Amino acid sequence: MLKQSDPLDVLFAALADPSRRSMIDRLSRGSASMSELAAPLDMSLPAVQQHLNVLAASGIVSTKKIGRVRSCSLEPEVLNQAQRWIAERRQIWADRLDRLGMFLQEPESQGENR
Amino acid sequence: MLKQSDPLDVLFAALADPSRRSMIDRLSRGSASMSELAAPLDMSLPAVQQHLNVLAASGIVSTKKIGRVRSCSLEPEVLNQAQRWIAERRQIWADRLDRLGMFLQEPESQGENR
DNA sequence: GCAATACTTAAGCACATGCTTAAGCAATCG
DNA sequence: CGATTGCTTAAGCATGTGCTTAAGTATTGC
Numbered sequence: 001m002l003k004q005s006d007p008l009d010v011l012f013a014a015l016a017d018p019s020r021r022s023m024i025d026r027l028s029r030g031s032a033s034m035s036e037l038a039a040p041l042d043m044s045l046p047a048v049q050q051h052l053n054v055l056a057a058s059g060i061v062s063t064k065k066i067g068r069v070r071s072c073s074l075e076p077e078v079l080n081q082a083q084r085w086i087a088e089r090r091q092i093w094a095d096r097l098d099r100l101g102m103f104l105q106e107p108e109s110q111g112e113n114r
Numbered sequence: 115m116l117k118q119s120d121p122l123d124v125l126f127a128a129l130a131d132p133s134r135r136s137m138i139d140r141l142s143r144g145s146a147s148m149s150e151l152a153a154p155l156d157m158s159l160p161a162v163q164q165h166l167n168v169l170a171a172s173g174i175v176s177t178k179k180i181g182r183v184r185s186c187s188l189e190p191e192v193l194n195q196a197q198r199w200i201a202e203r204r205q206i207w208a209d210r211l212d213r214l215g216m217f218l219q220e221p222e223s224q225g226e227n228r
Numbered sequence: 229g230c231a232a233t234a235c236t237t238a239a240g241c242a243c244a245t246g247c248t249t250a251a252g253c254a255a256t257c258g
Numbered sequence: 259c260g261a262t263t264g265c266t267t268a269a270g271c272a273t274g275t276g277c278t279t280a281a282g283t284a285t286t287g288c
Contacts, residue, residue, distance in 0.1 A: 005132070012130035017276085018120050021199075028206040034235065045235070047277055054275095068234045068285040076204045083200045085135075090190045090197075092142040131246085148265065161247055163266070168245095182255045182264050 007059075011082050014058035019043070020051050024074065027061060031073035121173070125196050128172035133157070134165050138188065141175060145187035 014020055023037050038048040052072065055061040059078040063070050128134055137151050152162040166186065169175040173192040177184050 008135065009130055009132055012126050013275095015196075015200075016123055016126035016130055018123055019276090021122065024203055028203040028210070030210060035233095043276090044278065046237085046279085049236075050276070065235085070235070074203075074207055076207045079200050079204055082129075083197055083204075086129075086193050086197045089138055089142040089188075090193055093188055093190050096142070096144060133246090149263095157246090158248065159265075160249090160267085164246075179265085184265065 008082065008085055010058045011060070011078065014054050014060055015082065017051065017054075019048075020055055023048075023051060023055065024060060027072060027074040028076075031071055033069045033071055037072060122196065122199060124172045125174070125192065128168050128174055129196065131165065131168075133162075134169055137162075137165060137169065138174060138193075141186060141188040142190075145185055147183045147185060151186060 015024075019041055022040070026032055026037060026040075034048065034052065035045065037052065038045050041048055052061065052063070056063055059075055061072050062075050063072045065071075129138075133155055136154070140146055140151060140154075148163065148166065149159065151166065152159050155162055166175070166177070170177055173189055175186050176189050177186045179185075
């Protein structure tokens with residue numbers, strides 16, 4: 001009852017499944033109904049809906065029911081957050097290597113690494 | 115027995131846990147031993163090692179045992195693959211919107227979206 | 229209205245994940 | 259050499275995930 005998790009947990013977990021990534025792939029080419037998403041997926045429709053729920057919970061896709069059809073579309077801004085987290089860590093790493101390089105060139109600096 | 119999974123499954127799954135992300139965070143600032151990684155983490159050392167195994171299996175970190183200390187360091191190239199997957203999908207989406215824009219401006223094209 | 233369509237809900241089950249504790253083992257240190 | 263340090267292995271367990279089938283509920287077409 002008391003397990004409120006980081007949005008990034010949910011986001012990366014959503015991306016960790018191949019069926020869900022293929023759904024994102026499909027949606028990146030344009031919005032689709034549930035059964036259109038299900039068609040290539042060799043699993044039951046309830047299973048697809050559960051994957052869709054995971055994607056919706058992460059914010060990666062939004063859905064809207066029109067008549068009896070649920071139309072799903074991608075929210076690329078949310079993907080951006082995942083991308084940004086990764087980019088930041090890679091940047092920190094790169095900066096550190098730069099500083100390390102300077103240290104090796106200019107021995108008056110001190111206390112690098114660890 | 116025949117469940118060989120996409121590297122991206124493993125990669126994104128590795129990123130989906132907050133403890134593991136904080137380990138990556140730590141390692142982006144420089145390499146560390148297992149107990150240095152464990153120190154801020156309020157869990158047993160075996161638990162930390164299991165997280166480390168997940169990170170190592172994904173390729174995000176590499177480790178090397180020197181004496182009785184295992185030194186861990188980040189492999190940022192692997193993170194790059196995750197970043198690339200996301201960037202590609204966002205690009206496809208953006209391209210599609212561009213084409214859609216052109217379609218709206220130049221009505222001689224046909225068959226966009228649905 | 230009646231049937232087909234397009235989802236939706238619910239229950240259940242196999243397996244994976246994220247911990248734990250208890251033992252172990254190899255590399256220093258005194 | 260014997261004790262401490264730093265990691266490693268193994269087992270067990272609670273909870274979560276990814277499906278399934280069966281039985282709904284609205285919409286829409288005839």
